[in-house]
Amino acid sequence: MNTELFIEMLHMDSTSGRERKFADFLAERLLTSKCRLERYNVESMAGDAPEGHDCPQNLLFSWGEPRVLFCTHLDTVPPYIGPSIDDAGSIIKGRGTCDAKGQIFAMYEACLELERRGHDGFGLLLLAGEETGSYGAKAFREVHPGAEWVIVG
Numbered sequence: 001m002n003t004e005l006f007i008e009m010l011h012m013d014s015t016s017g018r019e020r021k022f023a024d025f026l027a028e029r030l031l032t033s034k035c036r037l038e039r040y041n042v043e044s045m046a047g048d049a050p051e052g053h054d055c056p057q058n059l060l061f062s063w064g065e066p067r068v069l070f071c072t073h074l075d076t077v078p079p080y081i082g083p084s085i086d087d088a089g090s091i092i093k094g095r096g097t098c099d100a101k102g103q104i105f106a107m108y109e110a111c112l113e114l115e116r117r118g119h120d121g122f123g124l125l126l127l128a129g130e131e132t133g134s135y136g137a138k139a140f141r142e143v144h145p146g147a148e149w150v151i152v153g
Contacts, residue, residue, distance in 0.1 A: 001109055005029060005105070006092075006101070006102075006105045007083060007085070007092070008025075008029075009022075009025075009026075009096070009101045009104065009105065010082070010083035010092070010094050010096055010097060010101055011082060011083060012025060013080040014074055014075055014076050014080075014096065014101070015075065015076055015077065015078040015079065015080050015095075016075045016076070016077070016078060016129065016131045016132045017045070017049050017050055017053065017056070017075075017132070018049070018050060018053055018075075019056050019074040019075040019128050019129075020049065020053055020054040020055065020056050020057060020128075021053070021054075022074055023039075023056070023057045023058075023059055023074055023126065023128065026059060026074075026104070026126065027039065027059055030061060030108055030124070031061065032112070032115060034063060034115050034120075035061045035062055035063045035111075035115070035123075036061070036062050037059065037060070037061055037062075038059075038060040038062070039057045039058070039059055039060075040057060040058040040059075040060070040139060040140060040143055040144070041055050041056075041057055041139075042055065042056045042057060042058060042128045042129055042135050042136050042139045043055065043139065044129075044135050044138070044139060045128060045129050045132075045135050045136075056074070056075075056128035056129055056135075056136065057128060058125070058126065058127050058128055058136045058139065058140050059074075059124075059125070059126040060123055060124070060125050060126075060140075060144070061111065061123055061124040061125075061126075062122075062123040063111065063114065063115055063119070063120045063121070063122050063123065064120030064121045064122070065120075065121060066121060066122050066123035066147045067121045067122070067147055067148045067149065068121065068122045068123070068147060068148070068149045068150075068151065069122070069123045069124070069125045069146070069147040069149070069150045069151070070107035070110060070111065070122070070123070070124045070125070070151050070153065071124075071125040071126075071127065071150050071151065071152050071153065072100045072103040072104055072107060072125075072126065072127070072152065072153040073100045073126065073127045073128070073129075073130030073131070073136065074100070074104075074126050074127065074128050074130075074136070075100075075128060075129060075130055075131045075132070076095050076096040076099065076100065076101070076131065077095070077099075077131050079095075080095055081094050081095035082094055082095075083097065100130070100153065103153030104124075104126060104153075106153065107124055107151075107153055108124060111123075111124050123147065125140070125150075127140060
């Protein structure tokens with residue numbers, strides 16, 4: 001398990017409207033040789049992004065044609081609170097540790113394990129704008145048929 005990746009994730013401000021840089025980071029870091037990535041702009045949020053921030057995006061990592069989607073969101077509730085880690089490294093606190101960067105990390109680790117075991121037919125869907133009106137979910141539904149099963153974190 002790559003806990004350093006989780007710590008890097010926690011050091012990024014992904015509060016509502018600022019999740020695009022976090023999405024760009026994940027697009028680069030989570031892609032494997034056995035999955036493909038689709039990015040979808042959430043146009044309904046374009047005006048909500050703070051000055052200097054690009055339009056938020058949804059990310060879909062797919063291993064084959066997904067019948068099962070692991071799904072959670074990219075944004076966290078403002079204000080940004082960076083991580084703190086106890087001396088033993090066993091307790092991590094900060095904005096996003098359990099909503100929703102913890103879910104992203106856990107679901108990604110599950111996807112890696114499924115990949116390692118040779119499975120396909122699943123995906124990891126990361127949505128923008130959940131904290132402000134589920135804009136990413138609504139936008140995704142307009143352009144993608146979804147999957148037979150969705151596991152929401």
